[in-house]
Amino acid sequence: MSAEPTATIFEPKVIAFVCNWCTYLGADLAGTSRLEYPSNLRIIRLPCTGRIDFNLIVKAFENGADSVLVSGCHPGDCHYTSGNFHARRRWILFRELLNTLGIDTERVHFSWISAAEGAKFQKFITEIVEKTRNMGPYSAMKEIVALSD
Amino acid sequence: MTMSQQTQLQQKAKELLTDKKTDLVIGYGIIETGHVGTIFITKPEQSDRLLWNEECVDNLVVYLKRKEVKKLGRPAVVVKGCDARAIAVLETEHQLDRENLVVIGMECNGIRARNLLQEKCKTCDVQQPPHCDFVIENPEKPVTQSDPANRYARLEKIMAMNTVQRLDYWKNEFSRCIKCYACRQNCPMCYCDVCVVDKNRPIRIDTSATLKGNFAWNILRAFHLAGRCIGCSACSAACPAGIDLDLLNLSLAKAAEEHFNYRAGTERNSEPLIGTFSPEDQESFIR
Numbered sequence: 286m287s288a289e290p291t292a293t294i295f296e297p298k299v300i301a302f303v304c305n306w307c308t309y310l311g312a313d314l315a316g317t318s319r320l321e322y323p324s325n326l327r328i329i330r331l332p333c334t335g336r337i338d339f340n341l342i343v344k345a346f347e348n349g350a351d352s353v354l355v356s357g358c359h360p361g362d363c364h365y366t367s368g369n370f371h372a373r374r375r376w377i378l379f380r381e382l383l384n385t386l387g388i389d390t391e392r393v394h395f396s397w398i399s400a401a402e403g404a405k406f407q408k409f410i411t412e413i414v415e416k417t418r419n420m421g422p423y424s425a426m427k428e429i430v431a432l433s434d
Numbered sequence: 435m436t437m438s439q440q441t442q443l444q445q446k447a448k449e450l451l452t453d454k455k456t457d458l459v460i461g462y463g464i465i466e467t468g469h470v471g472t473i474f475i476t477k478p479e480q481s482d483r484l485l486w487n488e489e490c491v492d493n494l495v496v497y498l499k500r501k502e503v504k505k506l507g508r509p510a511v512v513v514k515g516c517d518a519r520a521i522a523v524l525e526t527e528h529q530l531d532r533e534n535l536v537v538i539g540m541e542c543n544g545i546r547a548r549n550l551l552q553e554k555c556k557t558c559d560v561q562q563p564p565h566c567d568f569v570i571e572n573p574e575k576p577v578t579q580s581d582p583a584n585r586y587a588r589l590e591k592i593m594a595m596n597t598v599q600r601l602d603y604w605k606n607e608f609s610r611c612i613k614c615y616a617c618r619q620n621c622p623m624c625y626c627d628v629c630v631v632d633k634n635r636p637i638r639i640d641t642s643a644t645l646k647g648n649f650a651w652n653i654l655r656a657f658h659l660a661g662r663c664i665g666c667s668a669c670s671a672a673c674p675a676g677i678d679l680d681l682l683n684l685s686l687a688k689a690a691e692e693h694f695n696y697r698a699g700t701e702r703n704s705e706p707l708i709g710t711f712s713p714e715d716q717e718s719f720i721r
């Protein structure tokens with residue numbers, strides 16, 4: 286391993302799993318409206334929150350995420366009618382499991398952001414990145430990954 | 435003279451096999467190793483091999499989903515109250531032909547592995563087994579005191595820790611996991627033909643027992659049982675690494691009860707918790 290430069294500023298890595306029909310378009314709107322948000326975000330587009338398997342959240346942390354966001358259409362607005370209702374029920378339970386495991390739920394975020402909410406997207410992403418920056422790298426998880434080689 | 439539970443059970447099995455109500459009785463008996471294990475009875479005269487005592491640890495419902503067992507014909511299965519709930523869950527998930535299944539429930543006074551009353555028995559509320567076709571009563575009646583209201587009390591020891599300590603606790607536990615999947619094999623609700631961990635294109639979870647793979651596996655196992663686990667502890671009992679998998683199952687069971695007033699397997703013909711939803715589901719963390 287090459288030596289890391291000593292005084293680097295911590296740039297958090299935030300991974301967002303978003304649905305194709307609302308939050309992705311909200312992000313797009315933020316872009317076309319030239320609303321700036323931190324570049325620490327990696328967006329992964331999926332058809333619907335109903336498709337966002339909890340494994341993906343685990344995978345994101347395995348791959349060095351410091352925070353994860355899962356976001357989709359507002360209740361009642363899902364392109365597939367009920368994907369987000371199914372997702373919501375799973376998230377309610379999954380968060381409890383993460384908590385029992387000692388996985389930091391302050392680093393797992395959920396939101397409903399519609400295609401018209403470019404401004405909400407910008408604001409929420411900025412907030413998450415700042416919060417993560419303040420919390421620092423998710424070293425506990427990185428340690429688990431490092432022990433896995 | 436009152437007959438012992440074991441004798442009553444043997445008679446019931448004999449009767450079912452003789453009358454051709456069933457082709458097979460799945461029950462407890464002494465196996466080759468000399469221990470209490472599972473036996474498969476197909477002839478009435480074998481019925482006296484059936485055994486019932488406080489060492490009947492296993493949840494035999496797990497066999498109902500096995501291909502090789504299905505080949506043997508219409509089954510009857512011997513269950514404890516906790517095990518019987520697995521039947522209700524499998525029914526909910528359309529996994530059982532209940533018309534062609536006989537469920538024999540044993541009134542239960544608690545299971546003692548190596549003379550120690552199992553944790554789940556301390557908070558049991560099904561000493562009288564539910565969802566059964568026949569219940570074999572204990573002439574002496576269950577005498578073990580249980581405290582169902584405290585069924586989640588065991589979680590306190592880990593929930594009292596802070597997040598960092600909790601993660602450390604699980605790191606220590608999961609570092610011993612050898613990915614044998616005995617927990618999965620022993621679970622009546624793990625019936626997928628091909629488990630996601632056995633799929634290798636793509637590999638979602640490290641196949642070797644790495645720490646991150648062990649985390650991913652144990653998260654997956656627990657969460658696939660969310661709203662489905664009936665708390666039989668068969669997974670924990672099977673784990674050669676002695677990982678207290680019950681704690682993960684309990685945490686999800688508690689969440690299901692608190693958020694959705696749902697307890698897996700307590701009612702027949704209920705809807706599954708996951709796979710259904712209500713527009714009114716409440717949470718406070720989605721922004």
Ligand code: SF4
Pocket residue numbers: 617620621622623659662663664665666667668669670683
């Ligand atoms: S997860 Fe464990 S306790 Fe729950 S039903 Fe399966 S074997 Fe029983």
Ligand code: SF4
Pocket residue numbers: 610611612613614615616617618652672673674675676677
């Ligand atoms: S039984 Fe225990 S050691 Fe085996 S895979 Fe399950 S948790 Fe790991």
Ligand code: FES
Pocket residue numbers: 304305306307308332333334335357358362363364365366368369
């Ligand atoms: S399509 Fe956006 S949540 Fe289903």
